[in-house]
Amino acid sequence: MHLPVSTYRIQFHPDFAFEDAQKIVPYLAELGVSDLYASPIFKARSGSSHGYDVVDMAKINPELGGEEGFEELSRELRAHEMAWLQDVVPNHMAFAKENLILMDVLENGPNSRFYQFFDIEWNHPYESIRGRVLAPFLGGFYGDCLEKGEIQLKYDRWGFSVNYYDLRFPLRLTSYLDILTYNQARLKRTLGSRDADYLKFLGVTFFIKNLPAAGDEEHDEERGDQIAFVKHLLWELYNDNNEIRRFIDENVATFNGRPGDPESFHFLDETLNKQHYRLAFWKVGTEELNFRRFFSINDLISLRMEDTEVFERTHRLIFDLVRRQRIHGLRIDHIDGLYDPTTYLERLRDKTGATYLVVEKILELKEELPPQWPIQGTTGYEFLNMVNGLFCDSQNVTKLDRIYKRFADVKIPYQDLIQEKKRLIIGKHMAGDVDNLAHLLKRISSRYRDGNDLTLYALRRALVEFLTQFPHYRTYISPDNFTQQDATVLEGVFNVCRAEAPVLVHEFEFLEKFVLAGYHGTINPEERADWIHFIMRVQQFTGPLMAKGIEDTVFYIFNRLVSLNEVGANLTKFGFSPEEFHAFNINRMQRWTNSMSTTSTHDTKRGEDVRARINVLSEIPEEWDAQLKRWRRSNQKHKPKKKSRLIPSPNDEYFLYQTLLGVLPPGAEPDEDFVERVRDYAIKSVREAKEHTAWLRPDDDYEQAYSSFIQKILEPRKNNSFLKSFMPFARKVQFYGALNSLSQTLLKIASPGVPDFYQGSELWDLNLVDPDNRRPVDFEVRQAMLKDIVRKSATKCGKFARELMDSYADGRVKMFVTHRALKARSENAELFQRGRYMPCRLSGEQRNRLVVFTRELEGVTMLVIAPRFFTQIVDEGQAPVGEAVWQNTMIALPDGAPKRWRDAMTSADIKVEGKLPVGQALENFPVALLIGESI
Numbered sequence: 001m002h003l004p005v006s007t008y009r010i011q012f013h014p015d016f017a018f019e020d021a022q023k024i025v026p027y028l029a030e031l032g033v034s035d036l037y038a039s040p041i042f043k044a045r046s047g048s049s050h051g052y053d054v055v056d057m058a059k060i061n062p063e064l065g066g067e068e069g070f071e072e073l074s075r076e077l078r079a080h081e082m083a084w085l086q087d088v089v090p091n092h093m094a095f096a097k098e099n100l101i102l103m104d105v106l107e108n109g110p111n112s113r114f115y116q117f118f119d120i121e122w123n124h125p126y127e128s129i130r131g132r133v134l135a136p137f138l139g140g141f142y143g144d145c146l147e148k149g150e151i152q153l154k155y156d157r158w159g160f161s162v163n164y165y166d167l168r169f170p171l172r173l174t175s176y177l178d179i180l181t182y183n184q185a186r187l188k189r190t191l192g193s194r195d196a197d198y199l200k201f202l203g204v205t206f207f208i209k210n211l212p213a214a215g216d217e218e219h220d221e222e223r224g225d226q227i228a229f230v231k232h233l234l235w236e237l238y239n240d241n242n243e244i245r246r247f248i249d250e251n252v253a254t255f256n257g258r259p260g261d262p263e264s265f266h267f268l269d270e271t272l273n274k275q276h277y278r279l280a281f282w283k284v285g286t287e288e289l290n291f292r293r294f295f296s297i298n299d300l301i302s303l304r305m306e307d308t309e310v311f312e313r314t315h316r317l318i319f320d321l322v323r324r325q326r327i328h329g330l331r332i333d334h335i336d337g338l339y340d341p342t343t344y345l346e347r348l349r350d351k352t353g354a355t356y357l358v359v360e361k362i363l364e365l366k367e368e369l370p371p372q373w374p375i376q377g378t379t380g381y382e383f384l385n386m387v388n389g390l391f392c393d394s395q396n397v398t399k400l401d402r403i404y405k406r407f408a409d410v411k412i413p414y415q416d417l418i419q420e421k422k423r424l425i426i427g428k429h430m431a432g433d434v435d436n437l438a439h440l441l442k443r444i445s446s447r448y449r450d451g452n453d454l455t456l457y458a459l460r461r462a463l464v465e466f467l468t469q470f471p472h473y474r475t476y477i478s479p480d481n482f483t484q485q486d487a488t489v490l491e492g493v494f495n496v497c498r499a500e501a502p503v504l505v506h507e508f509e510f511l512e513k514f515v516l517a518g519y520h521g522t523i524n525p526e527e528r529a530d531w532i533h534f535i536m537r538v539q540q541f542t543g544p545l546m547a548k549g550i551e552d553t554v555f556y557i558f559n560r561l562v563s564l565n566e567v568g569a570n571l572t573k574f575g576f577s578p579e580e581f582h583a584f585n586i587n588r589m590q591r592w593t594n595s596m597s598t599t600s601t602h603d604t605k606r607g608e609d610v611r612a613r614i615n616v617l618s619e620i621p622e623e624w625d626a627q628l629k630r631w632r633r634s635n636q637k638h639k640p641k642k643k644s645r646l647i648p649s650p651n652d653e654y655f656l657y658q659t660l661l662g663v664l665p666p667g668a669e670p671d672e673d674f675v676e677r678v679r680d681y682a683i684k685s686v687r688e689a690k691e692h693t694a695w696l697r698p699d700d701d702y703e704q705a706y707s708s709f710i711q712k713i714l715e716p717r718k719n720n721s722f723l724k725s726f727m728p729f730a731r732k733v734q735f736y737g738a739l740n741s742l743s744q745t746l747l748k749i750a751s752p753g754v755p756d757f758y759q760g761s762e763l764w765d766l767n768l769v770d771p772d773n774r775r776p777v778d779f780e781v782r783q784a785m786l787k788d789i790v791r792k793s794a795t796k797c798g799k800f801a802r803e804l805m806d807s808y809a810d811g812r813v814k815m816f817v818t819h820r821a822l823k824a825r826s827e828n829a830e831l832f833q834r835g836r837y838m839p840c841r842l843s844g845e846q847r848n849r850l851v852v853f854t855r856e857l858e859g860v861t862m863l864v865i866a867p868r869f870f871t872q873i874v875d876e877g878q879a880p881v882g883e884a885v886w887q888n889t890m891i892a893l894p895d896g897a898p899k900r901w902r903d904a905m906t907s908a909d910i911k912v913e914g915k916l917p918v919g920q921a922l923e924n925f926p927v928a929l930l931i932g933e934s935i
Contacts, residue, residue: 438456
C-alpha cells in the first residue's frame, strides 16, 4: 500500500486546471509534499468552482483539461515521484440539465433505466408529488411564474423541454403528442395528406404512441434506440421543411401563453401536470420534498449508493484510474450521508485493493471510528481541534466567559442554544425530510397494537425531539451491524427525550421498544428488516442536522472565542492540555496510524493562522477586555439605528473584532479589498447565525447597516480612533499568533498521522470560510520564496533562521518550518509513520508552556519541541529563544536516548546526556525537530 508522507490539497476549477497544477509540481516536490490531494475532478456543472456538483462521474472534467490534461499532470507527478489522492463524492450529484442520467429519469420516469438511481420517494403520501420528482427551483410561486411567462416551452435538437431561465427540464415523450397533434389539421391542409414529410410527421406521432414500456435490458436498449430515432427524425423534419418548422414554432408559442392573459397558459399548465417532475417555488423544498438532498441544498440530489448498480456505474472510472495507478488514494466525501457506509467501504476496499482510503468524518469528543471500517482513517478534523486547543489557555475560561457575556449580552446557555437551533433547522430547512420519516414511521407503527393509536402528528413531534437530542453525527446500524455502542447511544437519547418531552412518553416507549428489539433480536426477521430500514433512514439525517444546527448556526452565535468554533469542535471544551494531546496521539498511533492530520481545509470556518491569532486572546483576557471597551466607545457613533435597535448587535460586534484581528495581513493597513472581504464574510456570518437576518429571508436593513458600520470603522481617516488603538493591538496578536503557527505546523508534521496542507497555507493562511478560501493562490511568489529558502539554508542555517524570525510578516518563516520538517519526514518516512510515540517529562519554570515528545524506531529517535502561550514567555517582538528565556526548563530524555542530535530546523548539532536544557535546544529558533541515532 502506498502511504502518503504528506498531502497538499488543490482546489481545481476552470481558472486553475490540470495545466496550472502541472506547473507547480516541481515546487510541491521541493517543498516536501508526496501526494497531490485533488478536489473532485469528474465532470461537474459548467463553471463549478469546487467540483462537488458532479454531473458525470464517468468523465474527467473537460473544463479542467479532460483526460489529456489529467494524463499530462499525472506524468509530471510520476516524474517527481509524487502520488495522487483523489476526493470522491459518492453521496450526491447536481440536479442540473448537464446531469444526463437525471434528465433521463425526468424524461422517462419509471421507463428510465436509471429510475432507482437517485434517492427519490416515488410513492410519496402527497398526491401532488406521488410518482413525480419535486423540482423546487422557481423564484416565486408556480402560478405566478407561469403567468409571467417565465416558464417556457422550447424545441431544439434535443427535443422539447421546459425552461426556466438557465434551467432546462426534458418533456416526457408522450407529451410531445400534446404539441404535435394540437391543431394538426392546419398542417395537413398546408402540406396535403400525401406529402412525404407529412407522412413522416404522422410516423413520428405513431412511434410515440406505440413506444414499448420498460422491460429487461434488451427491451430498454431497443426503447432507447427508438426514442433516439424519433427525436432525430423530428429534428430533420423541423430543419428540412419550413411548414413543419412554422407549425411547431406556432404551437410552442401558443402553449407558452401571453402574460396578462391567464387563460392562455392553460395548455402549458396541463402539459406540466403530466410530467415526471413538478416545478415549485424553491421554498417549498424546505417543507415538502420527496428526494434526499446534500444537507439542505435543493440542487444536489442524493444517490442510492447502496444499490450495487449505482455503485458500479458511478465508480467505474475511479476503479480504472486506481487499477492503472493514476490514483493512489481516495478521500470519501460525506460518508455519513450514505445509507450503509460500512457496506460501501467494504465494496470500495474489495474493488481497490491496498489503496489508501480516508473518510470525511466528524468525531465527537471520545467518539471512535467504527473499528470494522476497512480504511486508514479520517481527513483529520479531530486532529485539527486537538492541536488548535493546545494554544487556548483553559485557565482563563471563566474570565473569557465573563467578558463575552458582559459585552455581547448573551443569556442563553450553550447547550440550550444547540437545542434551540437544531429545532430551528428542522422547522425551517428539514421539515420535508422529517415529514418523510414520520410517514415511514406511521406506516410501520400502524401494524402493531401498541402503535396503532399513535398519530402522525405525535410521531412527528417525537422524531423532532429524538433528532434534536441526538448527540453524535450518526450511528452505523445496518442489517449486519448493531453494536452495544449503538444501543447505548440510542438508550441515552430516549432517556433524555422522555425527560424533555414527557407528554410523548408513549411514542418514545414504542420507538425504543422496537428500535432496540432489532438489537436484541426479539422480533421476527421481516419486522426487524422494517425497523433496521427506518433506523438507517434516520441515520442519514442526524449528520446534516448536526452540521446545519451547530456548525452552520450555533458556531456563528456563540462567539466567546471564535478560534474554537471549528468543524468538528465541541465548545464545552475550552482548550486541551499537553497530556490530552499526548493521549490523543498515543491512541491514534495504536488505532489509526495513517489518518490525516489537517489544520486547514476547504471546509474550515477559518484558516489555521486566523485561529492561531485569535487563540492569543485566551492568554491576555484583561487586555482583550480593555480593548473591547475602548473600541465600543470609539465606534458607538457609527452604529445606525433601525427599528429601535442599534446595528450591529453586541454579539455581532464582538464577532467582528475577533475576525479583524484574525485576518488583517501582517504589516498592512485595511485597504478596499480587505474591507470588501470582511463585509462579505460578516454578511455571510449573520445569515448563518439566523438571528437578525437569514438566507431564506434576508433583512436588508440589518445587512446594509452592518456593512456601513464596517466601512466606517475601517476608513483610513486621521481621526479614526478605533484604528489608532486597534492597529498596535493587532500587531501584537499577529506576532504571537505567528509563533503559535510555527509550533502548530511542526506538531502537525511530526505527530502520528499524515500531515495535510491546504493550498497556499505554507505561508500565512488568513482565509475565512468559503468562498474566501478559494481565492487564487500566488504560486509564483511561493516558488521564489522556496528557492531562496533552499539556497540560504544550505549554509549558516541557524543565522538564516534568526533572520526569518525578524521578518516574520512575509510568511517565509512558516514556509521554512514546513519545508525543513517535511524534508526530515521524507528522509525518515518510516520513523514518522511508525515510530513509537513517547511524551517527555519536563521540569523548570516554563514546563507548562511546552509540548515535547519523542518518536523512536529501530535505533533512530526524533525529539519534537513546540512551545505555546508565548505572551507569558517573551515580550512582543522578542524571539522565544535561548537560556535567558527558558531559564531552568529541562527535558528528561528517555532511557537509551541518543547523546548527539541534529536539529532539522537549523542544522545545529547538540550534545546532551540525560536532560536537555530547552534553552540549548531552542538557541536560535522557536521550535526544534531533533534527529538522533543511538550508537
